Amino acid sequence: MINMPSLHRNDALLLSRCTYLGLIVLLFPLTSARSITSLDASHFHPPLGPVALLESFPSPWVIVVIECTTCALLALWAAGFGKWLVGGLLSLSLMMTSGLVYSTGKIDHDLVILLCPFLMTLRGSWPERSLLFCLTVYFASSGIAKITWLSLDTQASLSWALTYFHGYGKTAPLLAWSLQELPGWSWEVFDQLTVWFELCVPLALLRSFRIWIFLLIPLFHLATVLLLGIDFSRLLLVYLPLGFLLCAHPRKVRSSIPPRVHIALITLCLLGLAFTFMQSWPFERTPHSLLAPDMPGLFLFPLLQALTVLALLICRRNRLPESAVNG
Amino acid sequence: MLASYALAAAHCILTFGIGEPYPSLQGPMFAGHLQRGRIIHVPFYRETEDRPRLPAHDRLLRHETLAAPVQRDSSLLAPALQESAFLQFLIGHSVRTRNPRPGNPRDFSGVEWSTYKVNAPLDSPPELIGEEDIIDD
Numbered sequence: 456m457i458n459m460p461s462l463h464r465n466d467a468l469l470l471s472r473c474t475y476l477g478l479i480v481l482l483f484p485l486t487s488a489r490s491i492t493s494l495d496a497s498h499f500h501p502p503l504g505p506v507a508l509l510e511s512f513p514s515p516w517v518i519v520v521i522e523c524t525t526c527a528l529l530a531l532w533a534a535g536f537g538k539w540l541v542g543g544l545l546s547l548s549l550m551m552t553s554g555l556v557y558s559t560g561k562i563d564h565d566l567v568i569l570l571c572p573f574l575m576t577l578r579g580s581w582p583e584r585s586l587l588f589c590l591t592v593y594f595a596s597s598g599i600a601k602i603t604w605l606s607l608d609t610q611a612s613l614s615w616a617l618t619y620f621h622g623y624g625k626t627a628p629l630l631a632w633s634l635q636e637l638p639g640w641s642w643e644v645f646d647q648l649t650v651w652f653e654l655c656v657p658l659a660l661l662r663s664f665r666i667w668i669f670l671l672i673p674l675f676h677l678a679t680v681l682l683l684g685i686d687f688s689r690l691l692l693v694y695l696p697l698g699f700l701l702c703a704h705p706r707k708v709r710s711s712i713p714p715r716v717h718i719a720l721i722t723l724c725l726l727g728l729a730f731t732f733m734q735s736w737p738f739e740r741t742p743h744s745l746l747a748p749d750m751p752g753l754f755l756f757p758l759l760q761a762l763t764v765l766a767l768l769i770c771r772r773n774r775l776p777e778s779a780v781n782g
Numbered sequence: 783m784l785a786s787y788a789l790a791a792a793h794c795i796l797t798f799g800i801g802e803p804y805p806s807l808q809g810p811m812f813a814g815h816l817q818r819g820r821i822i823h824v825p826f827y828r829e830t831e832d833r834p835r836l837p838a839h840d841r842l843l844r845h846e847t848l849a850a851p852v853q854r855d856s857s858l859l860a861p862a863l864q865e866s867a868f869l870q871f872l873i874g875h876s877v878r879t880r881n882p883r884p885g886n887p888r889d890f891s892g893v894e895w896s897t898y899k900v901n902a903p904l905d906s907p908p909e910l911i912g913e914e915d916i917i918d919d
Contacts, residue, residue, distance in 0.1 A: 503796070503797070588785075588786060591783075591786040591790075592786050592789045592790045592793065593790075594790075595786055595787055595789075595790030596789075596790035596791075596793040596794050596797075598790075599787075599790055599791055599794045600794050600797075608817075609817040610817065610822075610902060611817075613822065613902055613908060614816060614817060614822050614824070617822060617824045617898070617900055617908065618824050621824050621826070621898050621910070622824055622826045622898075634907065634908060635907055636907055637907055638903070638904065638905050638906050638907055639820075639902050639903055639904035639905065639906070639907075639908070640904045640905065642902075643904070657783050657786040657787060657790075658783070660783045660786060661783065
């Protein structure tokens with residue numbers, strides 16, 4: 456019989472922070488903005504955000520200072536020091552770096568990931584509430600932006616698939632097959648499902664719909680990876696911490712994680728961070744992800760799906776005796 | 783939940799209105815407007831002149847116009863730029879219709895825009911039927 460202890464809030468926060476940092480160290484290293492300083496000012500076109508206040512790329516030493524500060528703040532944040540002040544400064548410095556990396560033109564989709572550290576330092580149940588809220592806004596705005604996809608006269612996802620295949624030369628696992636085999640109506644179904652699903656994600660703010668939305672999110676991402684090669688696996692930086700936070704039991708008064716394990720986890724995170732920092736900075740190399748394939752979502756999303764199902768089964772099992780008692 | 787929708791709508795208005803308008807070609811594509819009836823036009827461009835000595839920065843500016851072919855030969859274009867930062871650049875979405883960059887007047891000589899013409903019936907898979915230049919370049 457599976458019987459996982461429910462989490463104390465502090466345990467959930469610790470696991471969330473360690474997961475966030477662990478994913479950065481192992482799978483999704485922070486992109487350095489140092490290489491873009493070789494471009495001239497005509498390439499500078501920052502996205503909305505703090506970087507928009509600049510007129511051109513900053514000097515390389517400014518970027519080094521921002522990146523070193525980010526690293527130090529990450530260490531403090533992971534260890535649980537400084538609370539919201541450190542969390543806020545960390546989110547701000549991550550936004551600066553991301554803004555610089557994206558200042559050559561591509562649209563920055565990472566805001567919700569960058570806000571994570573700050574939101575996780577809020578008091579009480581605000582971390583999970585605000586994180587869930589930001590995630591729903593993220594999906595809803597994506598759905599609203601695609602509102603014209605609902606027209607039955609055009610198949611926007613097919614247009615994109617054709618562009619990716621003929622224009623970009625993308626090789627998503629099912630892209631060539633789907634263009635060869637799927638009739639136009641199935642692309643229209645994909646258009647409709649995409650927009651309606653993205654617009655429905657805010658329903659996760661209502662408890663009764665939450666399970667269904669959580670079960671569908673990994674499937675939605677997997678479908679977009681397989682068909683279009685669009686990989687949003689970096690969103691695991693939001694999904695996994697949120698998962699831990701939602702497992703926190705409000706009535707749990709005692710921590711389940713022994714102090715030794717607590718210290719060991721933080722030490723491991725700090726060692727990983729130090730290794731990544733040493734790897735990237737003095738030797739001027741970009742830290743490598745452990746994921747070699749181009750589309751990590753291909754196996755990360757099925758894994759997330761399995762974890763979600765398992766967590767829901769465990770929650771259901773743990774809740775049964777309580778309801779039996781209450782009933 | 784209503785606040786979530788309201789904020790998402792505000793985000794879209796801000797993003798598309800003043801922040802990051804989609805490029806002139808990808809915008810309509812995003813909205814599915816490059817489909818007329820059952821015909822879909824897939825925009826692309828080709829180099830009509832060989833410019834092997836063009837500096838890397840100029841080549842990058844040229845390819846910003848859509849950046850599609852660049853992703854195939856990305857490492858040859860600007861070896862100075864590294865990995866992901868480089869890809870962020872090349873993936874493009876870079877022609878800002880409201881604020882064209884000083885070095886990017888969008889009228890490059892030696893670049894020819896065109897589209898692949900695809901028949902996309904509802905009851906069968908799409909079929910590439912040729913090329914048609916519908917882009918005024």
